[in-house]
Amino acid sequence: MKAILYHGKHDFRFSDTADPTLGAETDAIVRVSRAAICGSDLHLWHGGLPESPNTRPGFTVGHEFLGVVDEVGPGVRSVRKGDRVLASCTAGCGTCTACRRGVFSGCLVMTQGPGAGNIFGFGHGLQGGQAEAARVPFADANLFKIPDSISDEQALFLTDILPTGYMGADLAEVSPGDTVVVFGCGPVGTFAQMCARLCGAARVIAVDPDEQRLERARKSGCDVVNPTKTNLVEFVLGCTGGLGADATIEAVGRGDLITQSALVTRAGGRVAVIGVVAEPMVQLPWILFFMKNIALRTGLVNPQVHIPRLLPLIERGRIDPASIITHRLPLSQGVRGYEIFAGHQDNVLKVVLEA
Amino acid sequence: MKAILYHGKHDFRFSDTADPTLGAETDAIVRVSRAAICGSDLHLWHGGLPESPNTRPGFTVGHEFLGVVDEVGPGVRSVRKGDRVLASCTAGCGTCTACRRGVFSGCLVMTQGPGAGNIFGFGHGLQGGQAEAARVPFADANLFKIPDSISDEQALFLTDILPTGYMGADLAEVSPGDTVVVFGCGPVGTFAQMCARLCGAARVIAVDPDEQRLERARKSGCDVVNPTKTNLVEFVLGCTGGLGADATIEAVGRGDLITQSALVTRAGGRVAVIGVVAEPMVQLPWILFFMKNIALRTGLVNPQVHIPRLLPLIERGRIDPASIITHRLPLSQGVRGYEIFAGHQDNVLKVVLEA
């Protein structure tokens, strides 16, 4: 089949690779119809992957995809050939201690052994979905049927970034009446803003240096701050009677914004970091977290936990995930999609590939 | 001063009564500018008050009011003369064990002794606010300043029924993605629907036999069911894949609707009863609550707890409480207001009196 393969920094290729096959009784093969390029795929694109046998060139990338079930192993009970399904970007076995607690990303089965991988598309262990087809392990835990009333484009972001945005609101314990600061107006930040409102936020303050993204946020109901022009801390204190925000969501992935988050958050408030901070160590302004009793949370997303809540909200039109799509390309032009997204070309917000 | 006084069943009178005076260092006197008639005032109107020295004819009625501070005792710290304020319908001392837990309605100070009363307007102990002025005990705990950006009409329902509606969503633990059934499309039911959406409900099913009220609910985004025409249980099971609703809010005040609530709620779901059920004993279908693990909650509202969350939501335009007002009358015509409300005349939803 055809797929987008990793060959190194800035070297992805649309080319032939082996068809996926059932490797275990609980596997399913999905014929992919839509895949999206994620901000975390750009870490790969920019070469940010440690070398190992598992990450040698030639694996298929992409962890946001959906399609139609083509084949299932004899141990699969919840989906069958022909079902329209989406895959969770992190895969868990569904029955280990970690999965039973809802921490699929810490699955004791998927994360062990050589070649292990529990996120699609970051190595040979679990090949990605920017391809004509993909193997999904433990299909009962990781595939979700898409109701007829929901289009592929509306369902696609349930694979990763919509649950990630929701996780931001959840980890930051956004509650009715809250003032919430969201760093970043990219795809994840936009969903975090959307979910903060869904959880009852009275005011969402969107922060981004990109005026066009800010304008989009403003239209969706956010207050907006361009931190290169406005003193953010003063702005937030000014509109909260000097207190600070109840909750702050970092959706960019920069260590220094965790410090900014602590500065704008009130005593007793919460900070959630859902942007992927690529640095192994982060300098934390401990005195702020300590003196202000601020909770700090982060983590890999577990779409399996959030999809049952988010699906009916899409069905009922309360949230409109497809609104972030700015570019649609055929899978064959996927590498071009990476260039557009990495280069912030053409007001890009989200690129979808159609297989 | 002039006030609306209770003289017995269907006998309220707009007449002279003594001006309120400071009775304790922590009291405040509020010159009333707006008051509203509540569904629970109709219990009084229809004569539903046990006889006692505290409830002899002649007391001022009304527990939903706001105005301007006219005088404060020397122990009052948080408001001063001239402040525009609203009063919580239940009054607590703010410092006893119950109040510190947020259960102001169970205040150990306000509920003890002869003539005790912790809800305005139900006896001589705590005179009401459908009057030109009212005494508010423990003003620091029970009065809330109204920001300049909020009109009297937008603030008025923070005194009782907006927090009551929010309490419904809170006690029913409405969460993102939930299907919520709300019995009743009166003022409290309307606010419960509004707050269920605020808490992230994917679908709110409004139930009422009154087609005009249903139409209003439909326009606000609810699914609607007239139970005299449609089998409600079938409807709810039909749109939840046979499961039942995640949460149900009874906002009418009829014991038999608690049984209906259990029938439409899923296993593991929650029922909140915010309608005032006037019967001391209720027949509960225990087997349903037991076999389906349904939580049942009710209670007097504690606006003091919810106002800090709801105020910014009104300020920011996320909820529009004044939208339920259908009738505005001068205080002098308050008795006419009772007749209209009690008689369901003229598509009445909420009557506001202007002093």
Add this chain to the structure above:
Amino acid sequence: MKAILYHGKHDFRFSDTADPTLGAETDAIVRVSRAAICGSDLHLWHGGLPESPNTRPGFTVGHEFLGVVDEVGPGVRSVRKGDRVLASCTAGCGTCTACRRGVFSGCLVMTQGPGAGNIFGFGHGLQGGQAEAARVPFADANLFKIPDSISDEQALFLTDILPTGYMGADLAEVSPGDTVVVFGCGPVGTFAQMCARLCGAARVIAVDPDEQRLERARKSGCDVVNPTKTNLVEFVLGCTGGLGADATIEAVGRGDLITQSALVTRAGGRVAVIGVVAEPMVQLPWILFFMKNIALRTGLVNPQVHIPRLLPLIERGRIDPASIITHRLPLSQGVRGYEIFAGHQDNVLKVVLEA
């Protein structure tokens, strides 16, 4: 094989019945080594079962049992032949919407169709475990391996009544420092008291008319009240400064004790009913629940949810479930066990049958 069979009111028989066999790929057969008689088995013993094809005479009774896996279907992954295991008394499929939410007792698979049954030993649909062997459906969801460090007797009550007692503390939201009233000092009440302490209760007030059971409770650290001798409401108010208990757990199963529970519970408190109230309708003192903002919860137990928490507590010796066993009999004398337990003979608290 031999088993204890239901033949009607006060007519249970230890006799031959068909060996259990695998009926589905996800079934397991357990060779039973220990079974216990539960208070809810006495409802059967006293004839409290509606007649239906499913409940015709001849089915095996008992829902508290453990043993060794004898055979598993090809779809079973988490246990294998030879494993020492205990079974949850309620059985769920583990993957439907209800089970994923932890409400196994509302499993959409196990509760549907003719002959359905989701509790062992109440009909032909799901035969019981007071037998030499039993079939367990969806073994991955309903069987739990017993660590070597735990004896059969210590593990046995994880099948039902220890999780039930824990559910009582959980539904009543027992928190550090609470005063908790527990109605009943039988097996379930004893576990509820134990779990209330485990959750940090400062004071547990055990209520029972049986002086010998009270004495046992007193020795375990409870305050005790014999309600035939002491005015319970006065006692509770007296030791809580007039407030009432923070939480109350009804572990007897009598509708009138729900009223008592409301009387002894403080404003804003919680009542959990874990006793099996056999009446379909219960008269609830609504005015108490309403005026005091008391939450009321009940339900079937879901041991699957609680076992992972309770198992390490037994392993580490923090709770000692086997301490309630007063009688040990061979399975062949199980009918005698019922007579002892039903007749409150010989200070019986819990009867265990050894197969």
Add this chain to the structure above:
Amino acid sequence: MKAILYHGKHDFRFSDTADPTLGAETDAIVRVSRAAICGSDLHLWHGGLPESPNTRPGFTVGHEFLGVVDEVGPGVRSVRKGDRVLASCTAGCGTCTACRRGVFSGCLVMTQGPGAGNIFGFGHGLQGGQAEAARVPFADANLFKIPDSISDEQALFLTDILPTGYMGADLAEVSPGDTVVVFGCGPVGTFAQMCARLCGAARVIAVDPDEQRLERARKSGCDVVNPTKTNLVEFVLGCTGGLGADATIEAVGRGDLITQSALVTRAGGRVAVIGVVAEPMVQLPWILFFMKNIALRTGLVNPQVHIPRLLPLIERGRIDPASIITHRLPLSQGVRGYEIFAGHQDNVLKVVLEA
């Protein structure tokens, strides 16, 4: 009066200072009977205080004290002359937005203006309690009556370190059945261990290089690890099936132990840091917190929130705070107490000064 005064690094003096006087209507003067030396007092002792007019030499130190009310301002309602009371170490006004949320340590009144101070004994703004008497602002919010059934020594640690230990268990969300690692067996660590058990922990692993402190922890029921002799990470993984601890409490105050905490905590677990980390910035192993979805919490203690829960537990003998006292000295020998505590002399765990 006599008091222990700060004069600089290692220069504390027991000498004369001005008697405290009522400065506001809401103040109270407490005649001190017991005070304790806290680990955070040692930061002062070792000179760790930024210079400012507020911290010039000569202020009274100490933030753990209790005694008898000597005088109250006219605005004080909840205590009166002669009451035996303890003071919260952090003081709040009790009515601002922060205090109403329970974040007294972020009180908007106490933390503003020159000379502000919201912890006793760290400057001239709020003089300490290692003295014959102390002024307590907002006495209604910050003083708590001590029941007759509790001795001074049992009550003393409610002022700070017992609530701090409890906060550790609370922030780490310790729940029944959990495995909890506690770094540190000093006074705060000991209370954290005690409170972890109180919240239902199945296993508490106490970590300290001091064998005598470890022995004390072992006797109280902890598993113990001396990290200079045993590989802690291996130990924790070994006794949790490779998973890691559910919750970890850092009660030492060293930035590097936050990294250790992340290493021993399971995916989806919680880390609470209650030790005072004196460094303004801490190097955080972000990748661990991110990949393992670990929540990180810290903060100043708010005894006002926890005292109502902890007091009945002491009254009922469920916790025994006085058990940590190793040294009792007259106030006049307080400086000697500092030397003993700072020098780890004589197996010291906690020094109490008697006035």
